[in-house]
Amino acid sequence: MHKYHVTSADQVTDSTVVLNLEPASVRKPFLFSPGQYAAISFYHKGRPTPARCFSIASSPTDQDTLRFGMRTKGRFTKSVANLKPGDVVKVRGPYGGFVLDIAGNDDVVFLAGGIGITPFMSMLSYATHVQASTRIVLFYSCQTQDDIPFLDELRSYEQNNPNIKVIFVVGHGDINQLIGLSAATGQLTPDLIDSVLTGGYENRTFYTCGPPPYMNAMVKTLKKKGVKQNHIITEAFAQGSQLQTGKVQSWPYNIYVISTASLILGSLAVTISDMLKTLPPQTLLNSANLAPTLTSSNSRQRDLDTLVNSLPPLATNAPATAAEQASEQAAQNDAAASAAAATAAASATTPAASVAPAPVVVQAPAPAPVQKTCTTTQSGVTTCV
Numbered sequence: 001m002h003k004y005h006v007t008s009a010d011q012v013t014d015s016t017v018v019l020n021l022e023p024a025s026v027r028k029p030f031l032f033s034p035g036q037y038a039a040i041s042f043y044h045k046g047r048p049t050p051a052r053c054f055s056i057a058s059s060p061t062d063q064d065t066l067r068f069g070m071r072t073k074g075r076f077t078k079s080v081a082n083l084k085p086g087d088v089v090k091v092r093g094p095y096g097g098f099v100l101d102i103a104g105n106d107d108v109v110f111l112a113g114g115i116g117i118t119p120f121m122s123m124l125s126y127a128t129h130v131q132a133s134t135r136i137v138l139f140y141s142c143q144t145q146d147d148i149p150f151l152d153e154l155r156s157y158e159q160n161n162p163n164i165k166v167i168f169v170v171g172h173g174d175i176n177q178l179i180g181l182s183a184a185t186g187q188l189t190p191d192l193i194d195s196v197l198t199g200g201y202e203n204r205t206f207y208t209c210g211p212p213p214y215m216n217a218m219v220k221t222l223k224k225k226g227v228k229q230n231h232i233i234t235e236a237f238a239q240g241s242q243l244q245t246g247k248v249q250s251w252p253y254n255i256y257v258i259s260t261a262s263l264i265l266g267s268l269a270v271t272i273s274d275m276l277k278t279l280p281p282q283t284l285l286n287s288a289n290l291a292p293t294l295t296s297s298n299s300r301q302r303d304l305d306t307l308v309n310s311l312p313p314l315a316t317n318a319p320a321t322a323a324e325q326a327s328e329q330a331a332q333n334d335a336a337a338s339a340a341a342a343t344a345a346a347s348a349t350t351p352a353a354s355v356a357p358a359p360v361v362v363q364a365p366a367p368a369p370v371q372k373t374c375t376t377t378q379s380g381v382t383t384c385v
Helices: 075-081 114-129 151-160 190-196 212-224 251-278 287-309 322-333 336-348
Strands: 002-011 016-023 037-044 052-055 066-071 088-095 107-113 135-142 164-170 182-185 205-210 232-236 374-376 382-384
Touching: 002 075, 016 075, 016 088, 037 075, 052 066, 052 114, 066 075, 066 114, 107 114, 107 212, 114 135, 114 151, 114 164, 114 205, 135 190, 151 164, 164 190, 190 212, 205 212, 212 232
Parallel strands: 107 135, 107 205, 135 164, 164 182, 205 232
Antiparallel strands: 002 016, 002 088, 016 066, 037 052, 037 088, 374 382
16 A cells, blocks of 8 residues: 555546645655556545545656546545545555557557546556657547547647657537647547558557447457457456456456455355254264164163063973872883873973973983893793893
């Protein structure tokens, strides 16, 4: 940020004010290229104003003066017209790529409409101060001859610099103030451009600045004449659907686009965040979610185990009932048939458990003693069966 003091704020025409500033300090020079612009702000009625961008009309070779030209049709520009000498103006910049390249261009054509003459004043002043060999043709379109803010300076540049030629194109009214100068009435037509550019359109670089409709018409005309896009450089003074672009878009336009995109993305991020907060949490299949199910299953298994363990144990060695004892005694006296009958009786009298009991091992009864029959033969041999 650079600090300047107002030296004058002159209403040079009914619709144009020219603001002249001088640096408040020499310790920090304001360096810029011819054709660039800057943002200015100041205090109005004790309150700081927003910053507004305007093309610089002075030459970068003159560090003692910084000059701006602007239309007085808004509150900000009308406040500029009311600034007094000594008032403080803050300057930020420079910005933009609408710059005269005298080293790379031998022939240039300026197409200015209305207040679009402002950046060309910086270029013309600079080319004159450094005695550039670049040939410059300026077509300046304005509403009336009374609406030309820098008439005396333009006349001086053309008279003192043989490489500069100015053609005034006045929309309507008299042109008696332009006697001795190249002037025409009506609109800037392709035929008028052809009559001035006798060498054709090739090997020339075209700069155009002014209201969007004017620039659209100029760019369309140049393209029809075969001028390549990279030889057309534009600067817009208004934002809108008719904004024309060339090599470099204006800095305010880029800032507006970036700011709008940032606001949209920020709003979208906040909306998504709020939606996520209001939605129920998603159920994920992980160990944390499975833990309650596993715990419940294990609890039921433990209850079942407790119930089974609480059942009274079954005797496996002693007979369960008196009937079983009787059967066992009978089995000792009888053969294998009595033992089988006792076993069936024991199975029939065993109580069933409410749950599947553990297998019961039944001890088989001891076999009954076998009675032997002995026979003695005449020879004295005894055989027992």
